[in-house]
Amino acid sequence: MKVMVVGKGAREHALAWKISQSPMVKKVFAFPGNAGISEVATIPVIEDDSVEALSNFALNEKIDLTVVGPEDYLANGISDVFESKGLKIFGVNKAAATLESSKAFAKEVMESAGIPTAFFSTVTDIKSGDDILKSSTYPIVLKADGLAAGKGVIICNDYKTAKRELSEMLAGKFKDAGTKVVIEQFLKGEELSLLLFTDGTHTKRLLFSQDHKALLEEDKGPNTGGMGAYTPVSFADDNLYEKVDSLVTEPLLAELKKRGIDYRGVLYIGLMIVDGLPYVLEYNVRFGDPETEPLMFMLESDIIPYFLGCIEKTLNKLPEMKWKNGYGATVVMASEGYPGSYSKGFQIDGLDSIEKGCSVFHAGTCLDHNGRIVTDGGRVLMVTGSGSTIKEALEKTYKSVRNISFKGACFRSDIGYRELKREEK
Ligand code: AMP
Ligand code: GLY
Secondary structure: OEEEEEEOOHHHHHHHHHHOOOOOOOEEEEEEOOOOHHHOOEOOOOOOOOHHHHHHHHHHOOOOEEEEOOHHHHHOOHHHHHHHOOOOEEOOOHHHHHHHHOHHHHHHHHHHHOOOEOOEEEEOOHHHHHHHHHOOOOOEEEEEOOOOOOOOEEEEOOHHHHHHHHHHHHOOOOHHHHOOEEEEEOOOOEEEEEEEEEOOOOEEEEEEEEEOOEEEHHHEEEEOOOOEEEEOOOOOOHHHHHHHHHHHHHHHHHHHHHOOOOOOEEEEEEEEEEOOEEEEEEEEOOOOOOOHHHHHHHEOOOOHHHHHHHHOOOHHHOOOOOEOOOEEEEEEEEOOOOOOOOOOOOEOEOOOOOOOOOEEEEOOEEEOOOOOEEEOOOEEEEEEEEEOOHHHHHHHHHHHHHHOEOOOOEOOOOOOHHHHHHHHO
16 A cells, blocks of 8 residues: 655654555555654655645545544644545545634534533623623633644633733634633643544553643643644553543544544543542644654554544454553653744754654654754654653653653653552552
């Protein structure tokens, strides 16, 4: 098979890395790709990254399967276009992508399906928003309705901050994404991510994983796209999985079917576990980043049959996925200034001196005119390792991280701290 991965981050690097190991796959393409992805996939010359150009390339090159990373392609209907041209694509269609591209829609679906989630109201004007903020208990969570690159959620500790943030959102801080805002009850608990493959009826689960969204140690500082992740999570056992299945996944799939939405692809469920019960914080219609990196690192099964099972609605014919023993961990190395503004183009050293058994998935990197790998984004590298314990996985990964350098490199040194504490007990 010829497979194409769409996207240019570490998630796509990890997917291309895993796909390239499949005995079913002869050639992997990735577009737009980055300096790291080019080590496991060919970056083709395509005139631009439009859906039209990508589908023309897939037709001409006779690509057997396209796998999509980023949500904006899905929200723009890349899967609908590919399927209309008879091309196989792993990634949900435009209607299904609304589950991520509109938080108000996602909350409305959860409410209709009776899925446990934080209490909420949706507002479009400051007057009705202000009435809600005045009668709320704090902290409270404000969420821009649309896609805001992981920056549209703000936790406010008091009325004054909430009013200011809400006014700014409605006035265009996140452009059109913030013309509608969800005001949500703050939930206190432990956050988990669960990714599932689904053909709309059947599911195959990946392991539970945990992301670290805050920029700084001890979960301080602004929210980011994620500063590190690990899998599995020891307290997330089969019992919790069964609860998520019956309270969240089954009602969601039934509700989507009722609405005529054909959901085939990966479903990312962002959960807050409160007193042992799962509450949905968000749905994403794509692989999580950085969760995908340790998950692909630990997945033993060939992933291609699962992609095809979702597309062809035959997921029930496949066995459960097999996983390597132990833990996978990913530490993000970011540019100084991220998630705010940052400079690019700094040379990256030490990529050849990482620990044996570790992989570096590239997020924001490119080759400069001298062919050197340089920084090209906010999140730059996602260093990934494994071990029989979380301690071992983290030690190995951090050793690799400390061998890599670029100007202004930032990383959290406490990734996996909750699991480490559980393991020490
Ligand atoms: P979201 O994009 O909706 O997942 O929100 C981003 C992050 O904000 C989540 O990963 C949580 O850390 C936090 N968050 C979102 N909603 C809530 C909530 N209702 N209570 C507490 N934290 C939340
Ligand atoms: N790691 C969070 C996300 O992918 O949305």
